[in-house]
Amino acid sequence: MKIIIDAMGGDNAPDEIVKGAIEAAEAFNIEIILTGKGEEILRSVQKMGRTELPKGIEIAHADQVIAMDEDPVTAIREKKDSSMLVGLNMLRDGLGDAMVSAGSTGALLSGATLVVKRIRGIRRAAMAPVLPVGDKGIVLIDCGANAECTPEYLLQFAFMGSFYAEHVLKIKKPRVGLLNIGTESIKGTDLQIEAYRLLEEASKDGALNFVGNVESKGVMYGECDVLVADGYTGNILLKSIEGTASFLLREIKGVFMKNAVTKLAALLVKKHVRSLRERMDADKVGGTALLGISKPVIKAHGSSGAAALKNAVLQAMTTVDAHIAEEIQSNIERMKIEEKAEKN
Amino acid sequence: MKIIIDAMGGDNAPDEIVKGAIEAAEAFNIEIILTGKGEEILRSVQKMGRTELPKGIEIAHADQVIAMDEDPVTAIREKKDSSMLVGLNMLRDGLGDAMVSAGSTGALLSGATLVVKRIRGIRRAAMAPVLPVGDKGIVLIDCGANAECTPEYLLQFAFMGSFYAEHVLKIKKPRVGLLNIGTESIKGTDLQIEAYRLLEEASKDGALNFVGNVESKGVMYGECDVLVADGYTGNILLKSIEGTASFLLREIKGVFMKNAVTKLAALLVKKHVRSLRERMDADKVGGTALLGISKPVIKAHGSSGAAALKNAVLQAMTTVDAHIAEEIQSNIERMKIEEKAEKN
Structure with missing residues (x-):
């Protein structure tokens, strides 16, 4: 397997990204392409105490870098030679199996949509982070890619999130919930009311395991495995x-x-509090999958250090093995509301 | 001052409600009218070890009770002799200065709107709970009364929340924030984008102290004093x-x-953890004000015990003293967007 990594993206690039990439290559026995400024990447390698690029890791030189605060669409249009776009082009051309970037979320989303393209029939790509709940987590979809949504988008998010939960998080028959302000089917705005109807219908077909509306107070208690929301609310x-x-x-x-007394108490529970803190730590859960794109793209946190980047690479590998895009593609007819309307 | 209390509303009615009401009457030296089943209320009084109704407290008998799970609009239409409606009618007729109920939120909102009426010019009443942030809290408006909103509603919520923060929470020049998914003025859906423009305009007039968009991660860190949101998102x-x-x-x-070791640690920090827990406890903050209604109506938590009910009564008293409705009424021209359009 070969993973493309944007070496220049994120607050700690390139040092931590390169370190995480090399560690991932060695731990998981995979090939990696680092996109970005060759010299800087090599300098990061040297900082790790190595004299040359480890075997299985190559550099695809890219002169430009997209900054976190640049306008995403302009950046993607104008910085053709950026580490992010060079990576996305390689992914499109089949030179790697998945792409990981800790760079600008908006740019990665625009770039993936423009270059790698959406799966045919999918209206919008969505961002699907994993919330640190329970053993396996909860897939939240969407969490910001699409502020305004239609009921059909939400239906598609439900399917995509469900496939992801099943094949990447290994949850059997994932329980799909609709984020809402009450459990009754008539709660929420027109968007949620209509999405509820579509999800219930898809659930009757056995295509989804829809468990109804989930209120935000129930999320941390694991009332579902996949939580569907418009991007604004998510x-x-x-x-x-x-x-x-x-x-x-x-x-x-x-x-x-x-x-002094409370500090003593702190010593006594230190280990357990740290473990709680780590469970709540986004970096441990990995990055955010961009679902609906025809090939796996993972957004690592902007603040990713080497360990978080390594986790995001593992997540990319699992996503490749899971063939999510193919699964979505082969179920696409179930996700179109026009088709459903004709059936009724 | 005379506060009307729905003695039959809430999970712990009537015992805890009656207890809280009597404690409030004595602590704050006010008069109270308890609406509900006379016999049951008297039995609750006796359970407190008292033989008769304390001075300053009267009962307004009402035969019916609106249950928490009843359809609000139907309940308000059909249960004319419910403790809630009897109370609201008395409030409308000037027999008390404010009303407190721990009963069904939806019914209280419908009832207050139908019976007590909105302030003239206010499009929708809103629910404004106080979040347990900092010393004085943050007013969140709306938190569920109106799932679908227009930009004008949000402008009105901003003014109402601001008056409430200033006069009830005693915050000078309250900082008004718009709940959004980013700080830039173009973030969010059409609703937030247009509301941002209206709020900015009102702020230029000096009528509001609008500090821009506030992301949800900044709420607990007190980035504003009044947080404006549509009811669904709130x-x-x-x-x-x-x-x-x-x-x-x-x-x-x-x-x-x-x-055993961690249990020892627990003993050492017990007091401080309890104080943190209490700060996060909704009951201490009091009830939720229904703003936009022509007279003060406070929704106490459904789970209110005597202490929480007593807090809600205190909140009602402060709201009466603050003359919020009059303040809203005298500023109503600033809250209409048609008027604003003509000025430009």
Whole structure:
């Protein structure tokens, strides 16, 4: 297997990206293509104490870098020789099996859509991060790629998220929930009400395991395996979970730092609190899959260090093995509402 | 001052409601009208070890009770003699200064709108709970009354929330934020983009202190004092904060229960963890104000015990003193977008 990695993307590029890539290549016995400025990449390799590029790792030189704060569409249009676009072109041309980037989310999404293309019949690609819930996590789809959605988009997100949960997270018959403000089928806006109907219909066919509406307070308690949302709401949910968790963990830390007695208490539970902190840590869960694109593209966190990047590579490998795109393609007729309307 | 309390609303009615009401009357030196089944209310009084109704507290008998799971609109239409409607009618007729109910949210909202009426010019009443952030809290408006909103609703929510933060929470020049998925003015759906423009315009007039978009991860860190959202998203946010906090506090408890050593640690920090837990506890913050109604109506939590009910009464009293409805009424011209369009 060969994974293409954008060596220049993310806050810690290229050093940490290159380090994570080399570690991944050796740990997982795969080939890797690093896209970016050759000299800088080689310097990062040397910083690791190595004199040359390890076997199985090649560099695809790219002169430009897309910055995190650039307008995504303009960047993709104008920076043809950026590490991200060079990588996406190689992925399209079959020179690698999947692409991983810790660079600009918007640019990666635009670039993947323009260059690698969506699966035929899929209306919109969606971002599907895995929330740190339970043993295997919850796939949240979408979390920001599409602020405005139609019921059909949500139906497609449900299928894509379900395939991903089944084949990448290895959850049998994943329970698909619709993010909503109450459990009854008439809750929410017109979007959720109509999406509920479509999901229920798909569930009757046995094509999906739809478990109904899920309220945001039930998410952390694992009420579903796949959580379907429009990108606006999904983003609000994701960042509110992250923000609340980070706030509370900081407060807990504050409790332990109060005085000598609490500091002693901190020593006694240190190991367990660290393990809780790690469970809530996005980096451990890996990157965010861009679903609906014809080949696997994984967005690693912008703040990825070597360990997080390595996790994202593993996630890309699992996604390649899972043949998600093929699975989506072969079920595409079930995901079109025009087709469904004719059947009724 | 005289507060009307729905004695039959909520999971712990009437015992805890009656207890909280009596405690409030005595602590705050106010009059209270309890609406509901006279006999049951008297029995609750006796359970407190009292032989008769304390001075300053009267009962307005009502034969019916609206259950939490009834359809709100049907219940309000059909149960004319319910404790909730009897109370709302008394409020409308000036027999009390404010109303508190721990009963069905939907019914209270419908009933308040139908009976007490909205302030003239206000398009929709909104629910404005106070999030447990910082010393004074953050007013979230709306959190579920209106799943579908227009930009004008959001503008009105901003003004109403701002008056409430200023006069009830005593925050000077409250910072108004728009809940969104990024800080730039073009982020979000058409609703947020247009609301941003209206809020910015109102802010230029000095009528509001709009600080721009606020992402959900910044909410717990107090990036604003008033957070404006459509009811669907506001509800997702509120319940996701509640769910994540409850989940993490449970996990922390789990950490402390692991073994003899961690149990010792628990003893050492017990007081501080309890104080953190209490800060995150919705009951301490009080109830949710229904803003936009012509007289103060406070929705206490369904699970309210006596202490929470007492807090909700205090909140109702502060709201009466703050003359929020009058403040909204006298600023109503600034909250209409047709008027604004003519000015430009």
